[in-house]
Amino acid sequence: xxxxxxxxxxxxxxxxxxxxxxxxxxxxxxxxxxxxxxxxxxxxxxxxxxxxxxxxxxxxxxxxxxxxxxxxxxxxxxxxxxxxxxxxxxxxxxxxxxxxxxxxxxxxxxxx
Amino acid sequence: xxxxxxxxxxxxxxxxxxxxxxxxxxxxxxxxxxxxxxxxxxxxxxxxxxxxxxxxxxxxxxxxxxxxxxxxxxxxxxxxxxxxxxxxxxxxxxxxxxxxxxxxxxxxxxxxxx
Numbered sequence: 207x208x209x210x211x212x213x214x215x216x217x218x219x220x221x222x223x224x225x226x227x228x229x230x231x232x233x234x235x236x237x238x239x240x241x242x243x244x245x246x247x248x249x250x251x252x253x254x255x256x257x258x259x260x261x262x263x264x265x266x267x268x269x270x271x272x273x274x275x276x277x278x279x280x281x282x283x284x285x286x287x288x289x290x291x292x293x294x295x296x297x298x299x300x301x302x303x304x305x306x307x308x309x310x311x312x313x314x315x316x317x318x
Numbered sequence: 319x320x321x322x323x324x325x326x327x328x329x330x331x332x333x334x335x336x337x338x339x340x341x342x343x344x345x346x347x348x349x350x351x352x353x354x355x356x357x358x359x360x361x362x363x364x365x366x367x368x369x370x371x372x373x374x375x376x377x378x379x380x381x382x383x384x385x386x387x388x389x390x391x392x393x394x395x396x397x398x399x400x401x402x403x404x405x406x407x408x409x410x411x412x413x414x415x416x417x418x419x420x421x422x423x424x425x426x427x428x429x430x431x432x
Binding site: 251309 | 361362363368395406
């Protein structure tokens with residue numbers, strides 16, 4: 207059974223640029239959630255995707271958007287990057303019928 | 319509002335028990351979780367408890383839940399140096415019958431001294 211994978215591992219962007227982060231869910235998991243973890247903080251929920259549609263969103267602006275594909279993998283897109291977007295971005299996959307979310311290793315985004 | 323509070327640091331000696339505490343605010347939360355994060359890594363699910371339970375034991379881990387006080391604790395027996403990490407408490411609110419997503423505390427950094 208393959209766990210949750212994310213790419214890239216690290217990324218450096220400049221303010222105003224756009225970025226796409228990718229996540230492959232654990233085998234058989236149909237739901238993907240994205241979280242932002244700033245340095246020294248706990249993860250904060252960005253949004254969740256189920257059946258290729260957004261299924262819940264946290265307190266993040268519209269420049270944070272996402273996609274889910276038929277194979278349940280997902281992308282997080284962030285437009286017009288700001289310095290405060292620098293964080294570890296975590297993807298978690300789950301089954302809608304399950305109480306467990308399993309996290310990937312994260313993508314470390316640095317915005318200069 | 320929704321908020322999860324944890325103490326930021328805990329230091330113990332190898333072989334002792336560690337107790338990490340957490341308080342949460344949303345009484346509708348159906349599940350409460352403990353995750354472990356090692357440096358530079360993602361989150362590892364350690365255990366979780368359903369809100370109608372008082373206690374759950376899983377090998378060296380014991381979770382205690384006081385629903386009246388909205389207090390959750392994680393006890394690690396015979397703490398080892400490999401247990402050094404940041405431990406996150408998380409609640410999963412139940413919004414009108416549908417399961418919301420996880421709300422995390424800021425994490426407790428556990429340091430285990432040999």
